Amino acid sequence: xxxxxxxxxxxxxxxxxxxxxxxxxxxxxxxxxxxxxxxxxxxxxxxxxxxxxxxxxxxxxxxxxxxxxxxxxxxxxxxxxxxxxxxxxxxxxxxxxxxxxxxxxxxxxxxxxxxxxxxxxxxxxxxxxxxxxxxxxxxxxxxxxxxxxxxxxxxxxxxxxxxxxxxxxxxxxxxxxxxxxxxxxxxxxxxxxxxxxxxxxxxxxxxxxxxxxxxxxxxxxxxxxxxxxxxxxxxxxxxxxxxx
Amino acid sequence: xxxxxxxxxxxxxxxxxxxxxxxxxxxxxxxxxxxxxxxxxxxxxxxxxxxxxxxxxxxxxxxxxxxxxxxxxxxxxxxxxxxxxxxxxxxxxxxxxxxxxxxxxxxxxxxxxxxxxxxxxxxxxxxxxxxxxxxxxxxxxxxxxxxxxxxxxxxxxxxxxxxxxxxxxxxxxxxxxxxxxxxxxxxxxxxxxxxxxxxxxxxxxxxxxxxxxxxxxxxxxxxxxxxxxxxxxxxxxxxxxxxxxxxxxxxxxxxxxxxxxxxxxxxxxxxxxxxxxxxxxxxxxxxxxxxxxxx
Amino acid sequence: xxxxxxxxxxxxxxxxxxxxxxxxxxxxxxxxxxxxxxxxxxxxxxxxxxxxxxxxxxxxxxxxxxxxxxxxxxxxxxxxxxxxxxxxxxxxxxxxxxxxxxxxxxxxxxxxxxxxxxxxxxxxxxxxxxxxxxxxxxxxxxxxxxxxxxxxxxxxxxxxxxxxxxxxxxxxxxxxxxxxxxxxxxxxxxxxxxxxxxxxxxxxxxxxxxxxxxxxxxxxxxxxxxxxxxxxxxxxxxxxxxxxxxxxxxxxxxxxxxxxxxxxxxxx
Numbered sequence: 110x111x112x113x114x115x116x117x118x119x120x121x122x123x124x125x126x127x128x129x130x131x132x133x134x135x136x137x138x139x140x141x142x143x144x145x146x147x148x149x150x151x152x153x154x155x156x157x158x159x160x161x162x163x164x165x166x167x168x169x170x171x172x173x174x175x176x177x178x179x180x181x182x183x184x185x186x187x188x189x190x191x192x193x194x195x196x197x198x199x200x201x202x203x204x205x206x207x208x209x210x211x212x213x214x215x216x217x218x219x220x221x222x223x224x225x226x227x228x229x230x231x232x233x234x235x236x237x238x239x240x241x242x243x244x245x246x247x248x249x250x251x252x253x254x255x256x257x258x259x260x261x262x263x264x265x266x267x268x269x270x271x272x273x274x275x276x277x278x279x280x281x282x283x284x285x286x287x288x289x290x291x292x293x294x295x296x297x298x299x300x301x302x303x304x305x306x307x308x309x310x311x312x313x314x315x316x317x318x319x320x321x322x323x324x325x326x327x328x329x330x331x332x333x334x335x336x337x338x339x340x341x342x343x344x345x346x347x348x349x350x351x352x353x
Numbered sequence: 354x355x356x357x358x359x360x361x362x363x364x365x366x367x368x369x370x371x372x373x374x375x376x377x378x379x380x381x382x383x384x385x386x387x388x389x390x391x392x393x394x395x396x397x398x399x400x401x402x403x404x405x406x407x408x409x410x411x412x413x414x415x416x417x418x419x420x421x422x423x424x425x426x427x428x429x430x431x432x433x434x435x436x437x438x439x440x441x442x443x444x445x446x447x448x449x450x451x452x453x454x455x456x457x458x459x460x461x462x463x464x465x466x467x468x469x470x471x472x473x474x475x476x477x478x479x480x481x482x483x484x485x486x487x488x489x490x491x492x493x494x495x496x497x498x499x500x501x502x503x504x505x506x507x508x509x510x511x512x513x514x515x516x517x518x519x520x521x522x523x524x525x526x527x528x529x530x531x532x533x534x535x536x537x538x539x540x541x542x543x544x545x546x547x548x549x550x551x552x553x554x555x556x557x558x559x560x561x562x563x564x565x566x567x568x569x570x571x572x573x574x575x576x577x578x579x580x581x582x583x584x585x586x587x588x589x590x591x592x593x594x595x596x597x598x599x600x601x602x603x604x605x606x607x608x609x610x611x612x613x614x615x616x617x618x619x620x621x622x623x624x625x626x627x628x629x630x631x632x633x634x635x636x637x638x639x640x641x642x643x644x645x646x647x648x
Numbered sequence: 649x650x651x652x653x654x655x656x657x658x659x660x661x662x663x664x665x666x667x668x669x670x671x672x673x674x675x676x677x678x679x680x681x682x683x684x685x686x687x688x689x690x691x692x693x694x695x696x697x698x699x700x701x702x703x704x705x706x707x708x709x710x711x712x713x714x715x716x717x718x719x720x721x722x723x724x725x726x727x728x729x730x731x732x733x734x735x736x737x738x739x740x741x742x743x744x745x746x747x748x749x750x751x752x753x754x755x756x757x758x759x760x761x762x763x764x765x766x767x768x769x770x771x772x773x774x775x776x777x778x779x780x781x782x783x784x785x786x787x788x789x790x791x792x793x794x795x796x797x798x799x800x801x802x803x804x805x806x807x808x809x810x811x812x813x814x815x816x817x818x819x820x821x822x823x824x825x826x827x828x829x830x831x832x833x834x835x836x837x838x839x840x841x842x843x844x845x846x847x848x849x850x851x852x853x854x855x856x857x858x859x860x861x862x863x864x865x866x867x868x869x870x871x872x873x874x875x876x877x878x879x880x881x882x883x884x885x886x887x888x889x890x891x892x893x894x895x896x897x898x899x900x901x902x903x904x905x906x907x908x909x910x911x912x913x914x915x916x
Contacts, residue, residue: 135482135483137489142583143586145589145591145592150378151377151378151592151593152377153377154380154381157592176486178489180573181570181573183858183861183862184443184867187443187861187865190470191443191446191471192470192473192478193446206672206673206863210469211469240845243858244858244859252670252848253669257847257848258847258848258849259845260846260847262841263582263586265599265601269587269599270845272599274752275748288589288592291591292589292590315470316467316469316470317468430882431875431883432834432879433835433837435841435854436857437871439867439871440867440871444868469865564734564736565735567738568737601741602742609742612733613730613733613734616732616733
């Protein structure tokens with residue numbers, strides 16, 4: 110899945126380099142391409158989604174030339190620190206353990222709620238079988254609770270597990286589940302409370318890339334102030350979304 | 354693709370499918386078949402070369418070289434390919450960049466590892482930061498080919514090593530009697546004859562190589578399995594003009610047919626190759642051919 | 649926390665015993681080794697169970713493929729072609745789907761969607777197909793003299809097969825079969841990797857290696873440890889199969905007892 114296209118770009122922007130960034134330098138932006146509406150592949154085979162729109166706008170404001178790179182979720186951070194691309198915009202929640210290895214900009218999506226979705230209203234989300242994607246903050250949350258965790262490799266499979274009765278409920282980002290529930294025609298319903306996990310979604314960067322981080326931070330602040338970030342949020346997540 | 358594809362939600366199922374199956378993302382899916390075939394076509398000879406070098410090293414009379422050859426074969430064969438693929442590509446890329454860094458930027462004073470970051474000087478990056486996207490793609494493809502070749506080279510080395518040893522002793526003794534040197538014996542007697550002994554093993558290796566391609570997505574190649582999964586997953590009307598449920602089953606069925614067809618074709622071709630190679634060889638197969646012609 | 653403590657807490661974690669929560673911060677090398685080693689229990693279980701069961705089915709398939717009757721030969725040929733011709737990855741996928749739908753109609757299939765039974769069944773069929781082809785090749789190259797001698801002694805049917813054909817087939821097939829065992833063992837790593845779901849964080853060695861790689865964001869520690877374990881157990885397989893090979897050939901004079909040559913003949 111990961112387009113491990115190995116490159117650099119914007120290394121000139123890294124601390125410790127004497128010469129400044131030339132205009133020909135491209136900032137390579139890593140994303141997953143499998144997490145609608147944050148990032149996904151549209152019918153014509155191109156990357157699309159909230160983060161793609163946002164990333165392009167941020168690059169325009171920061172006057173950077175940007176390029177998108179698809180990479181598998183499992184290796185998305187190792188490839189960033191290995192400088193195969195320069196940023197991650199992949200619906201990645203800001204967590205303490207990630208923050209130890211990479212840096213984050215301020216969040217561009219408010220702290221997200223995770224939610225349970227089941228096939229019936231009375232599903233047992235507290236002690237039943239809960240499906241989650243392997244190695245996500247949601248999986249970690251369920252592992253700590255009283256429910257039986259069952260992990261699948263992709264988000265698609267976690268929802269499928271609820272549909273076919275393998276799991277009582279799926280636990281994932283509410284924004285990922287919302288369109289699926291909406292279009293399921295009643296086959297899927299939200300159950301239980303929303304659980305705030307993670308510290309909002311931010312753009313991941315190498316710790317040594319301070320200058321690039323400052324540029325993006327400035328652009329995000331500008332977009333928050335003039336309301337254009339909120340417009341994008343509403344466009345991709347609907348009216349109910351939390352805005353800045 | 355077709356003009357009537359403007360609004361797919363109004364189409365009847367035949368037209369709907371003709372639009373669906375020809376949209377951009379499907380084109381990439383079809384393209385990935387070519388990518389996989391190209392990778393197979395390039396990897397096979399490269400892996401064979403790695404294997405040949407490995408087998409020659411293992412046969413070497415210089416002890417360290419022989420140890421290296423045997424160690425390569427034993428270690429790489431002992432590890433499941435999937436475990437190898439999960440970390441090796443990044444390691445390989447970092448190794449290349451590290452070497453280039455040492456050669457191109459001798460004056461660099463900053464540490465290469467800063468915390469968890471791996472930083473080399475700009476000239477040492479592969480590909481260079483200013484390269485267009487296709488260079489990055491090609492480099493990724495190249496890394497995948499090398500990684501596959503290293504893994505399958507170890508297996509090929511083992512097969513070829515066995516093939517070299519299977520060449521009848523009498524053949525080499527005859528060569529020595531003719532006054533050939535060790536090197537001449539190797540290239541003129543052993544190498545031309547070893548293939549017939551190595552081919553059954555190599556055929557199997559080829560079959561294994563075909564079936565290892567679903568692991569390509571671990572190496573950063575968007576292969577057929579990646580696209581089958583992506584296309585088969587549930588699509589909602591908000592993000593696609595072609596909403597559908599979980600269709601992974603049908604896409605994987607297509608892949609199954611593809612792999613079975615590849616296997617069948619390979620079996621037929623390799624069978625013919627075996628007949629060709631057996632011709633005139635000092636084996637039971639060669640003997641049978643001679644008798645058939647004589648009769 | 650001492651390493652001994654870690655072993656007590658996590659040594660059997662893959663089976664669900666010991667500490668319920670996996671380590672989450674300050675990962676030590678000891679934790680890496682213990683948890684990944686704990687996961688190896690599953691790989692060993694899958695390997696041994698599939699190999700033992702597969703051995704018998706493989707013999708049956710090889711004999712069936714030799715059969716002159718198409719009604720017996722064809723199913724065996726198709727079975728072998730199907731399982732040798734498709735990636736294990738896709739076989740797992742279909743098996744999981746298939747068991748799920750069976751489970752919907754017949755509750756007796758409940759355990760089949762769990763890895764311990766469902767994945768085992770796939771691995772069993774898979775290795776049976778590969779070994780069946782190896783045994784079939786060996787059956788075809790049994791020296792004519794052996795069989796003629798058996799005929800001369802008046803051996804027919806089952807006794808002839810059990811005492812002459814089968815042992816000779818095993819002797820001929822053993823080097824290739826050793827390889828099959830190694831590759832089956834390696835293939836067990838695929839079970840929890842995008843095939844069968846992991847329950848309560850009980851997974852195989854690759855599952856835990858993946859867990860560490862994901863938490864530490866450093867693939868260079870857990871995967872080489874995983875590789876170390878696999879190399880270790882591959883050596884054990886080679887040793888055990890070497891012993892069996894010695895026993896199979898014990899009637900031969902010492903000088904003719906060829907050492908077991910490991911050639912990857914029939915692999916995935």
